[in-house]
Amino acid sequence: MNSKRLIRVVLLLGLVAGIGFAVIYRDRFDVTALEAWIDDAGVLAPVVFMLIYAIATVLFLPGSVITLAGGALFGPVFGTLYNLTGATLGAALAFLISRYLASDWVSAKAGGKVKQLINGVEGEGWRFVAFVRLVPLFPFNLLNYALGLTRIRFSHYLLATYLFMLPGAIAYTWLGYAGREAISGGEGLIQKIMIALALLAVVAFLPRLIGNMRRGPTIDITELKQRLDENKILLLDVRTADDFVGEQGHIENALNIAVEELPERISELTEHIEQPVAIICRTDRRSAKAALQLTEQGFHDVHVVRGGMTEWIKSDLPVVR
Numbered sequence: 001m002n003s004k005r006l007i008r009v010v011l012l013l014g015l016v017a018g019i020g021f022a023v024i025y026r027d028r029f030d031v032t033a034l035e036a037w038i039d040d041a042g043v044l045a046p047v048v049f050m051l052i053y054a055i056a057t058v059l060f061l062p063g064s065v066i067t068l069a070g071g072a073l074f075g076p077v078f079g080t081l082y083n084l085t086g087a088t089l090g091a092a093l094a095f096l097i098s099r100y101l102a103s104d105w106v107s108a109k110a111g112g113k114v115k116q117l118i119n120g121v122e123g124e125g126w127r128f129v130a131f132v133r134l135v136p137l138f139p140f141n142l143l144n145y146a147l148g149l150t151r152i153r154f155s156h157y158l159l160a161t162y163l164f165m166l167p168g169a170i171a172y173t174w175l176g177y178a179g180r181e182a183i184s185g186g187e188g189l190i191q192k193i194m195i196a197l198a199l200l201a202v203v204a205f206l207p208r209l210i211g212n213m214r215r216g217p218t219i220d221i222t223e224l225k226q227r228l229d230e231n232k233i234l235l236l237d238v239r240t241a242d243d244f245v246g247e248q249g250h251i252e253n254a255l256n257i258a259v260e261e262l263p264e265r266i267s268e269l270t271e272h273i274e275q276p277v278a279i280i281c282r283t284d285r286r287s288a289k290a291a292l293q294l295t296e297q298g299f300h301d302v303h304v305v306r307g308g309m310t311e312w313i314k315s316d317l318p319v320v321r
Helices: 003-024 031-058 063-109 112-124 126-134 140-148 154-164 166-184 189-215 221-229 262-272 285-296 308-314
Strands: 234-237 277-280 302-305
Touching: 031 063, 031 140, 063 140, 063 154, 063 166, 126 154, 126 166, 154 166, 166 189, 221 277, 221 308, 234 262, 262 285, 277 285, 277 308, 285 302, 302 308
Parallel strands: 234 277, 277 302
Antiparallel strands: none
């Protein structure tokens, strides 16, 4: 066994042992115990709190308990800062552990929902991370490890995680703060509770809002095939010329202009400015960039093909090679 594999095995065993220990003693991890640890830390209380949050995230301990405690202990402003920083630090650690331990193996062997997650991240990049942070489709702790198995850049993952967890962090931190005020009988209690409820309502509404935003400029493979058969849409393939005739091939009658060449060749499309345009690439990352360029030039009916050529081929639809 080489040294790298040995390190991975030791790290994996340590992680499993840590998670097992955390599960066994989960009932001892509550707000009272957390407050005692923070009180003992003195001036280092914020640092200790964020480290506890990060370790809890890695070990699958409930983050809701810590978030509420953060609001109660540090107030709505600093509580939000410490909660968000601790959660992001834990998410980063889980991501890096997962990437180091298993990303190569999973990339080769993945199937089913894991493969779907990987394709989604590779297709949308940081936008996928932003979506799943705003809309909690997957358990937070598990999602951190799952995203580590993809090829997204760590910097994109980290920034999107920090920014797009902010709404939830504000809402639940304020809830913890309002709860503490309710117990201690602080002033303006009704107003604080109403603010907490309003923030929770905003967070609850986010899934519908984000879902509508994601549905807007995209078109799925089934609808694309139908509209191509009816000759009701222009298909623009924005891959490079080599990719256009390469392994994946291309869809018959597609117009090929690489996204890098689009600003200089936009005049070739002006006759289609009032016509619906579907943009396709390998997945849909380059398509989104091209769609933005067309929209800025006055094209008003532009659609990104969801899943791109990868989804087209997966659906056993004809290609030209």
